[in-house]
Amino acid sequence: MSAALSLLxxxxxxxxxxxxxxxxxxxxxxxITEISAYLLTLGGKRIRPMLAILCGQLCxxxxxxxxxxxxxxxxxxAAGIELIHMATLLHDDIIDxxxxxxxxxxxxxxxxxxxxxxxxxxxxxRAFGLCARLDRYVIERTEEACVALTEGEILxxxxxxxxxxxxxxxxxxxxxxxxxxxxxxxxxxxxASTSELTTKYLGDFGEQLGIAFQILDDILDxxxxxxxxxxxxxxxxxxxxxxxxxxxxxxxxNPMADRLRTPAVSSSDASAAEIAAEEAWVAESLKELGxxxxxxxxxxxxxxxxxxxxxxxxAAEANSATPFEKGSRKVLRGLMDYVLERVK
Amino acid sequence: MSAALSLLxxxxxxxxxxxxxxxxxxxxxxxITEISAYLLTLGGKRIRPMLAILCGQLCxxxxxxxxxxxxxxxxxxAAGIELIHMATLLHDDIIDxxxxxxxxxxxxxxxxxxxxxxxxxxxxxRAFGLCARLDRYVIERTEEACVALTEGEILxxxxxxxxxxxxxxxxxxxxxxxxxxxxxxxxxxxxASTSELTTKYLGDFGEQLGIAFQILDDILDxxxxxxxxxxxxxxxxxxxxxxxxxxxxxxxxNPMADRLRTPAVSSSDASAAEIAAEEAWVAESLKELGxxxxxxxxxxxxxxxxxxxxxxxxAAEANSATPFEKGSRKVLRGLMDYVLERVK
Numbered sequence: 001m002s003a004a005l006s007l008l009x010x011x012x013x014x015x016x017x018x019x020x021x022x023x024x025x026x027x028x029x030x031x032i033t034e035i036s037a038y039l040l041t042l043g044g045k046r047i048r049p050m051l052a053i054l055c056g057q058l059c060x061x062x063x064x065x066x067x068x069x070x071x072x073x074x075x076x077x078a079a080g081i082e083l084i085h086m087a088t089l090l091h092d093d094i095i096d097x098x099x100x101x102x103x104x105x106x107x108x109x110x111x112x113x114x115x116x117x118x119x120x121x122x123x124x125x126r127a128f129g130l131c132a133r134l135d136r137y138v139i140e141r142t143e144e145a146c147v148a149l150t151e152g153e154i155l156x157x158x159x160x161x162x163x164x165x166x167x168x169x170x171x172x173x174x175x176x177x178x179x180x181x182x183x184x185x186x187x188x189x190x191x192a193s194t195s196e197l198t199t200k201y202l203g204d205f206g207e208q209l210g211i212a213f214q215i216l217d218d219i220l221d222x223x224x225x226x227x228x229x230x231x232x233x234x235x236x237x238x239x240x241x242x243x244x245x246x247x248x249x250x251x252x253x254n255p256m257a258d259r260l261r262t263p264a265v266s267s268s269d270a271s272a273a274e275i276a277a278e279e280a281w282v283a284e285s286l287k288e289l290g291x292x293x294x295x296x297x298x299x300x301x302x303x304x305x306x307x308x309x310x311x312x313x314x315a316a317e318a319n320s321a322t323p324f325e326k327g328s329r330k331v332l333r334g335l336m337d338y339v340l341e342r343v344k
Numbered sequence: 345m346s347a348a349l350s351l352l353x354x355x356x357x358x359x360x361x362x363x364x365x366x367x368x369x370x371x372x373x374x375x376i377t378e379i380s381a382y383l384l385t386l387g388g389k390r391i392r393p394m395l396a397i398l399c400g401q402l403c404x405x406x407x408x409x410x411x412x413x414x415x416x417x418x419x420x421x422a423a424g425i426e427l428i429h430m431a432t433l434l435h436d437d438i439i440d441x442x443x444x445x446x447x448x449x450x451x452x453x454x455x456x457x458x459x460x461x462x463x464x465x466x467x468x469x470r471a472f473g474l475c476a477r478l479d480r481y482v483i484e485r486t487e488e489a490c491v492a493l494t495e496g497e498i499l500x501x502x503x504x505x506x507x508x509x510x511x512x513x514x515x516x517x518x519x520x521x522x523x524x525x526x527x528x529x530x531x532x533x534x535x536a537s538t539s540e541l542t543t544k545y546l547g548d549f550g551e552q553l554g555i556a557f558q559i560l561d562d563i564l565d566x567x568x569x570x571x572x573x574x575x576x577x578x579x580x581x582x583x584x585x586x587x588x589x590x591x592x593x594x595x596x597x598n599p600m601a602d603r604l605r606t607p608a609v610s611s612s613d614a615s616a617a618e619i620a621a622e623e624a625w626v627a628e629s630l631k632e633l634g635x636x637x638x639x640x641x642x643x644x645x646x647x648x649x650x651x652x653x654x655x656x657x658x659a660a661e662a663n664s665a666t667p668f669e670k671g672s673r674k675v676l677r678g679l680m681d682y683v684l685e686r687v688k
Contacts, residue, residue, distance in 0.1 A: 028495050028499075031498055032495060032498055095458045117439065117461065122494040124465065126487070126491070132472070132487075143472065146465070147466060150373075
């Protein structure tokens with residue numbers, strides 16, 4: 001772990017963001033509060049709020065954020081973005097029928113799909129309520145990001161039903177993951193009242209970093225283990241997802257990958273023999289892929305996007321009236337390293 | 345049909361609202377646009393936008409609304425409220441596993457639960473984007489209404505799992521249905537810049553009318569037919585819902601009602617005999633209930649709420665600097681009659 005990365009956990013504002021998020025769970029329906037609180041206790045990387053804080057600091061916003069109007073707005077938007085992310089986690093678990101999240105039973109398993117769906121709607125509403133406290137720019141960007149999230153998810157049709165390419169897979173990553181990273185970068189910059197161009201480039205920075213983050217997600221699904229991930233590995237294979245790794249593997253014309261174009265094996269409908277055959281294929285594929293050039297290719301793609309993020313950052317600073325604050329620039333570099341180095 | 349009611353379809357602004365709603369379906373994911381457009385073509389009463397228009401007119405906003413700033417805001421909020429309603433229809437269909445909506449296959453059946461869920465998220469986002477164009481008051485009320493919608497749905501736990509009373513059933517109606525009626529009344533009044541008290545009372549007016557509207561929904565589920573409703577009748581019985589009719593029936597201590605406290609019969613898990621027994625009970629119950637005092641009781645409750653709405657309207661006018669516009673007052677009376685007279 002780089003020295004800069006160890007600073008991340010100590011970022012100012014994180015405690016206030018966590019408290020603000022929790023305060024937004026208030027509801028007349030105790031079950032809604034319970035589901036939201038359960039999801040929060042499962043933890044998370046909080047990378048989106050961190051990104052918002054760091055971009056705000058780059059542009060001159062100073063801790064303690066709780067003492068200034070702009071600082072409070074930064075806390076609001078950072079909490080709002082994390083709440084949107086939490087809402088999508090609840091709905092994604094329903095779509096993916098995920099039994100586990102961070103080593104624990106998923107909210108879906110604990111509370112059922114109906115309650116999980118409604119709690120997701122609740123969190124999305126609470127998030128929007130926070131983001132809408134700001135100005136029209138923030139509201140419009142928030143809407144755009146949330147629209148992109150749903151588009152990314154709905155475009156993520158399985159490889160069985162639709163032909164996917166590296167391009168379509170990257171479009172999905174941009175929408176379903178990088179949209180909130182972009183939102184963090186551009187709204188933080190906007191709140192700090194930097195130039196329009198700096199705001200645009202900090203948005204680009206977030207987007208490029210977000211795509212790299214998603215590529216690593218896809219890689220870790222193959223190279224990591226349940227012990228580390230806190231959920232089963234190989235899920236993108238089982239679900240025939242158009243992940244970056246899967247589309248690259250298909251493009252490599254490895255015959256083992258062909259099974260990605262056959263329907264997923266449903267654990268409720270399939271025979272024991274079918275499930276065993278599927279699991280054998282997943283295990284073999286994980287071994288094959290782990291040692292293959294596909295992972296190297298995906299990694300180098302992720303590195304390319306992080307390099308693109310760095311370029312956007314340089315352009316953002318070049319268009320800023322004042323130079324970026326050096327301390328947060330260093331921590332941000334640690335965050336960028338982390339995106340490539342992370343193991344879960 | 346009353347003469348005033350026939351004027352409803354000709355309300356100014358409705359065409360603009362419909363066009364604005366449709367314009368908000370724009371998406372990079374064609375499927376999202378398709379699902380939204382499908383839901384729109386199924387039609388609907390558009391009672392929430394009508395309510396917003398009429399309350400705006402009461403308070404002095406004049407057609408054509410497209411020509412003034414306040415008029416455009418009224419169109420925005422009316423469209424936003426209908427979009428929120430549409431989003432909840434998509435998610436409710438998933439929760440209720442509804443096969444039919446307005447005589448046609450429900451979006452759930454046509455597009456599947458995952459796509460329907462995501463399209464609901466999309467519409468909720470688009471709705472909030474519209475409502476957030478207005479000021480902080482509107483944003484906060486919109487958030488509150490959307491929170492109430494999810495709370496109402498999550499509190500609507502089946503009679504099997506929880507004891508419900510008339511009071512809890514009315515709380516659910518207030519939250520899941522009347523919250524958007526309230527929002528229509530209070531935001532329209534707010535846009536017209538009437539007094540705070542008038543705005544409060546027009547909110548109360550909407551809420552009371554919304555509760556009456558939900559009571560009629562519960563009544564029609566028992567007294568109407570699939571031909572008229574466009575979906576199976578008796579669904580609240582089958583699903584053991586804490587509808588107003590069901591809680592009143594249970595309170596009447598009719599032994600036939602006891603079955604409401606037994607688990608619902610799932611069409612996928614139950615035997616043919618179990619399904620036949622359930623359907624026989626539903627048919628018998630519909631007959632029994634249709635001729636019972638329960639329906640009369642529910643009707644008189646609905647009338648009480650419409651009378652309460654009328655009182656709130658009088659209080660709203662008494663607190664307004666200028667008297668309410670007479671034409672729209674008359675049409676609004678038609679709308680109130682319609683809530684009690686409607687057959688579907």
